[in-house]
Amino acid sequence: MKVKRFSSMDDLYSHAVATIVEAKNNGATTFGLATGGTMEPLYAKICKTDIDFSHCISFNLDEYVGLEATHQQSYAYYMNKHLLNQKPFLASYLPDGLAVDPLVETARYEGLLQQYPLDFQLLGIGQNGHIGFNEPGTSFASLTHLVTLEESTRQANARFFSSIDEVPRQAYTMGIQSIMRAKCILLLAVGEAKREVLERLLASDYTEDVPATALSKHPNVMVLTDLQEEENKL
Numbered sequence: 001m002k003v004k005r006f007s008s009m010d011d012l013y014s015h016a017v018a019t020i021v022e023a024k025n026n027g028a029t030t031f032g033l034a035t036g037g038t039m040e041p042l043y044a045k046i047c048k049t050d051i052d053f054s055h056c057i058s059f060n061l062d063e064y065v066g067l068e069a070t071h072q073q074s075y076a077y078y079m080n081k082h083l084l085n086q087k088p089f090l091a092s093y094l095p096d097g098l099a100v101d102p103l104v105e106t107a108r109y110e111g112l113l114q115q116y117p118l119d120f121q122l123l124g125i126g127q128n129g130h131i132g133f134n135e136p137g138t139s140f141a142s143l144t145h146l147v148t149l150e151e152s153t154r155q156a157n158a159r160f161f162s163s164i165d166e167v168p169r170q171a172y173t174m175g176i177q178s179i180m181r182a183k184c185i186l187l188l189a190v191g192e193a194k195r196e197v198l199e200r201l202l203a204s205d206y207t208e209d210v211p212a213t214a215l216s217k218h219p220n221v222m223v224l225t226d227l228q229e230e231e232n233k234l
């Protein structure tokens with residue numbers, strides 16, 4: 001796992017854009033995308049470039065259960081607003097938060113992922129170490145599945161909703177194995193709230209208690225962060 005630390009947020013996001021452009025120039029056509037506050041400046045920057053995704057396919061990591069695509073806090077809405085309306089892909093896939101049968105929906109989504117293997121996967125990280133919505137304890141062998149969100153995850157994401165009661169309790173997410181199949185992974189860990197989990201990730205533990213540590217076994221992961229190494233740490 002390679003780590004690059006930045007003292008300027010603008011440099012961090014410019015580097016992230018350059019990494020995506022480089023992957024694309026090297027032939028990547030299938031991109032796994034992420035949501036969350038961390039990704040907003042990245043998508044804003046991408047929208048200012050002339051990058052063309054019109055022959056590419058995108059997949060999102062996850063979606064809340066129970067929110068229709070027009071709901072302002074659905075990840076479908078987020079993606080359209082921050083990226084896809086300005087930079088359309090040939091096709092963009094997300095799990096369907098309103099699917100009637102979770103087993104059919106997760107099999108459908110996993111099937112699509114296997115049909116169009118991911119060349120590139122963008123990841124944020126939750127304060128509890130989740131990637132996508134794979135909460136602590138998720139099997140590293142997991143495929144796309146339905147999850148019950150941890151209370152801490154609902155609290156962390158409540159800032160996007162008018163009240164905690166509106167935050168869904170379940171979500172669909174790509175599994176850890178679905179993510180690990182991507183040829184190349186770019187993870188952004190931004191902000192002081194991510195310091196503890198970043199340290200655990202970089203300590204090279206390999207434990208299902210911290211889902212992101214699965215990445216330590218992936219051959220091509222780049223982590224970008226604004227967090228500097230703490231000096232004088234015993």
Ligand code: GLP
Binds near residue numbers: 035123126153
């Ligand atoms: C959400 C998403 C994750 C994202 C994480 C971090 O729960 N499901 O994919 O990485 O939160 O979000 P933020 O960037 O807002 O801290």
